[in-house]
Amino acid sequence: MDLTRRRFLATPVVLGSAVASSAWLAALAAETAPMPNLSTWEAVRAQFALDPALAHFASFFISSHPAPVRDAIEAWRRAMDRNPFHVIDGGLFEDEAHNIPLQVQATIAHYLGGRAEDVALTRSTTEGLALIYHGLQLRPGDEMLVTTHDHFSHHVSAQYAAERTGASLRKVPLYDDAKDASVDSLVANLLKGIGPKTRTVGLTWVHSSTGMRLPIREMAQALKAKHPDVLLILDGVHGIGAVDETIATIGADYVSAGTHKWMFGPRGTAIAWSTADGWARLRPLIPSFSEWESYYAWTEDRPIKGPTNASRMAPGGFHAYEHQWAVKAAFDMHEAMGKARVAQRIHALNTQLKDALAGHPKIHVHTPHAPELSAGLVAFEIAGMKPEDVVKRLGEQNIVASTSPYAVVYARLAPSLVNTPAEVDRAAAAVRSLAG
Ligand SMILES: Cc1ncc(COP(=O)(O)O)c(C=O)c1O
Structure with missing residues (x-):
């Protein structure tokens, strides 16, 4: 991300915050306990402040923050309450070595098996799906295919995009009763659903309706073998943090996944992932605060240059950064486990x-x-x-x-x-x- 460095060099005012931010980063590390020993499940359970009188079987709905995440949120919050301008301005607009979102994205990318610059920090699965569906440059005559098993957030994101672009939306079932489905029947039903105008396929990794986990790797392979131009959009929220997979190579073109469920990330955190080619196909919807070309183009009153990338797609406006940046601790915890x-x-x-x-x-x-x-x-x-x-x-x-x-x-x-x-x-x- 040379653009961060460019601004760093071009605008000396940031230097003050750079110093404050670097000093603050060290202070943050000193204030946060090291990752606890998580070698037993008792030790993992001990990280949660859940009411012990209850047996919690709905943690996938929204996470209870484990101690490493609570600590990170608190440390960021204290720092931001002490000096909001320097911590946030410095953290967002710092040079590469100190830029906080980049460091967060690098940790996430390691877990996903991909590149930091392909990760967009979002606030929910829903937000990511909406950004992706609205970013696609569909036209009347194009068809979006989803399945009958996807979540409200997925169907309605696609429906709104259909209404805006004039593309059509069709829903197909992959099974009647999930427990009778097989990898072969799921692949076959997906392929059967594709029509001559289908441009996108929306799938949900783990169905929160039936608990079905789709064999995404096999489905993506079969889809791409027959229809290489059809884009696969994956709601990965109940797979990330629960399934042993390398998401960046699973075969989807786009993945949106809340990190506030199985990953135990701060509530209100999520990621969207694609490749450089995938991001380049999209049109941004919300002005980004983490991509400089769109900002420079605005200051110079000229068109934005270059392809869309993850940073340009990441929704701007200031966020609850104590949560967004503390998502790193959740990924660190998963790596440790x-x-x-x-x-x-x-x-x-x-x-x-x-x-x-x-x-x-x-x-x-x-x-x-x-x-x-x-x-x-x-x-x-x-x-x-x-x-x-x-x-x-x-x-x-x-x-x-x-x-x-x-x-x-x-x-x-x-x-x-x-x-x-x-x-x-x-x-x-x-x-x-x-x-x-
Ligand atoms: C399959 C699925 N997708 C999306 C969502 C919405 O997730 P988020 O709160 O991250 O938007 C849910 C909610 O639980 C879900 O079950």
Whole structure:
């Protein structure tokens, strides 16, 4: 990012803040505890300030900040409250070595297996999806394809983009009952859905309706083999931090993922990822505060030069930087825990739950049992009982469950790193006893 350096050199006023910011960075490090030893799941659970009277099976909804994230937020907040101008102006507009968003993006990029300059810091999955769909330069006659399983945020982002551009939007199912689906049937149904005018395909990595985890790598490969020009847009929010994957090579052209769910990032943080070519295809929607060419073009009253990139797409306006910058601690924590180890633990707890619910004649588990088609969510129904009542009755036993916010509603339990096998047993026993 030579542009940051250019401004650094061109505007001496920043120098004052550079000094303050560098000194402050050191102070921040001194104020933040080192990453704790996270080698046991008890130690991981101890990082959360969750109410111990409750068994929390809805952590995927929005994260409870673990201690490293709380510490980082607090350290940034103290610094910003002491000297908001220097910390924020210096942090945002510093040279490459000190620019805070770049450092945050570099940590995220390491986790994604990609490049720092391809990561845009956003505030939610929803915001990223809207930026991507509105950034695409679609025309009347183009078709956007999504599936019937995607979230409100995905469908409505595409719908608004369709209304603006005159492109059309079509929804196709990938399965009738998630638990009967296979990698082959999912790939086949995706390919069957593509029409001659399809320009984009929207997929959701882990469906928060059924708990289905799509085999994105296989689906992307099959899609690109037959339709290399169709762009794949992925809502990755329930995959990141739960699945052992290298997101930058999974095969999607665009990924939007909140980091305030499975990643345990600060609430109100998310990332959008694409390649340089992918970003170059988009038209920015919100003026960026982290890309200089658009700023220089404005000061010089001339058109913006060069291709769109992640920085130009990152929404500007000042943000809650104590949260946005503290997302680094969440990625550091995941790196310390180990991606594969995290995924294995989530997987083991979810399999335990599915096994414990299996075989009951009144309990219908919708989530596939296969490890490659599931992740951290178990969606189920109890015959003769409304999902809302299931959640309420579990709540009466201090078990926090949720319902899926879709046209067809299921009850959900989402065993995660904050849970123990004993809690999973207790939740399963409670569901079985409700079923009678
Ligand atoms: C699949 C899916 N996508 C998107 C969202 C919205 O996420 P965000 O709050 O990051 O916009 C949710 C919400 O839980 C979801 O389940």
